[in-house]
Amino acid sequence: MDAAERTFRGGTVSEYLLEVENLSVRRGDRWVVEGVSFTLLPRMNMAIIGPNGAGKSSLIQAILGIIPYQQGRVTLLGYGMGYRRTLPYVRQQVAYLPQNFQCDPRIPITVAEFVGLGWGQPTWQWPWRHRRQRDRAIRHSLQRLHLEHLAAQPMSSLSGGETKRALLAYCLVQPRRLLILDEAPAGLDLRGEQQFYDLLETLKASEGWAILQISHHLERVRATCDQVLYLDRSVQGLGPPEWVLQQFAA
Numbered sequence: 190m191d192a193a194e195r196t197f198r199g200g201t202v203s204e205y206l207l208e209v210e211n212l213s214v215r216r217g218d219r220w221v222v223e224g225v226s227f228t229l230l231p232r233m234n235m236a237i238i239g240p241n242g243a244g245k246s247s248l249i250q251a252i253l254g255i256i257p258y259q260q261g262r263v264t265l266l267g268y269g270m271g272y273r274r275t276l277p278y279v280r281q282q283v284a285y286l287p288q289n290f291q292c293d294p295r296i297p298i299t300v301a302e303f304v305g306l307g308w309g310q311p312t313w314q315w316p317w318r319h320r321r322q323r324d325r326a327i328r329h330s331l332q333r334l335h336l337e338h339l340a341a342q343p344m345s346s347l348s349g350g351e352t353k354r355a356l357l358a359y360c361l362v363q364p365r366r367l368l369i370l371d372e373a374p375a376g377l378d379l380r381g382e383q384q385f386y387d388l389l390e391t392l393k394a395s396e397g398w399a400i401l402q403i404s405h406h407l408e409r410v411r412a413t414c415d416q417v418l419y420l421d422r423s424v425q426g427l428g429p430p431e432w433v434l435q436q437f438a439a
């Protein structure tokens with residue numbers, strides 16, 4: 190049941206996909222994120238920009254529950270991220286593409302198996318009942334990313350560009366509402382980066398994803414994003430790309 194459905198059933202939830210309220214994160218003995226608030230609408234593409242060490246990755250990791258936050262509130266699809274009962278449902282709606290992802294060669298996982306990790310059913314259902322459905326979803330996802338010929342290869346043997354495509358296949362293997370990217374195309378050459386973003390735009394349009402992305406590529410942010418958040422521990426600017434980039438990243 191998502192936020193729209195809960196509204197339909199008479200609940201009082203907002204139209205936002207993601208709401209971050211007054212979030213503060215401590216790492217070691219320092220506050221690295223302080224009092225950050227913003228909202229994300231369905232299908233919106235928002236970039237988080239800012240200097241090195243500004244707290245961008247920490248903010249995203251706290252939103253995803255990878256690291257703890259000390260103050261504030263995160264609401265995804267109308268559910269507080271702190272509720273264990275709804276967390277598996279909420280997590281299934283979100284995919285995260287980390288910075289510099291590389292599969293450890295000591296982990297013997299094939300590309301198809303890796304993509305399958307993105308496919309989830311509620312935990313109370315028996316997994317083997319869905320095996321056919323799952324295999325079909327993996328095959329379809331690999332086909333869409335032109336990775337069928339690599340399905341049985343170890344993940345760790347893929348090139349940088351192929352690894353990014355496998356990550357997108359992982360996102361695509363089931364319907365999702367939100368993609369969170371932490372400098373996802375880092376490490377690709379210019380052509381690879383262009384191909385990655387073209388693919389992302391195509392999939393965003395076809396899948397209806399909202400995107401929250403950390404980026405240092407200001408020209409691309411200007412051309413493709415709806416909103417920009419300039420972070421330097423706290424929010425320095427939030428608004429349309431033209432305005433934020435002119436004010437804070439000139």
Ligand SMILES: Nc1ncnc2c1ncn2[C@@H]1O[C@H](COP(=O)(O)OP(=O)(O)OP(=O)(O)O)[C@@H](O)[C@H]1O
Nearest residue numbers: 216217218221239240241242243244245246247248
């Ligand atoms: N595991 C950690 N323990 C302690 N401090 C950390 C840890 N990880 C990051 N930090 C510190 O938190 C601050 C914010 O780091 P973070 O990686 O969130 O910034 P960022 O804006 O994503 O940086 P970059 O653009 O360089 O990737 C930095 O000062 C960093 O040194």
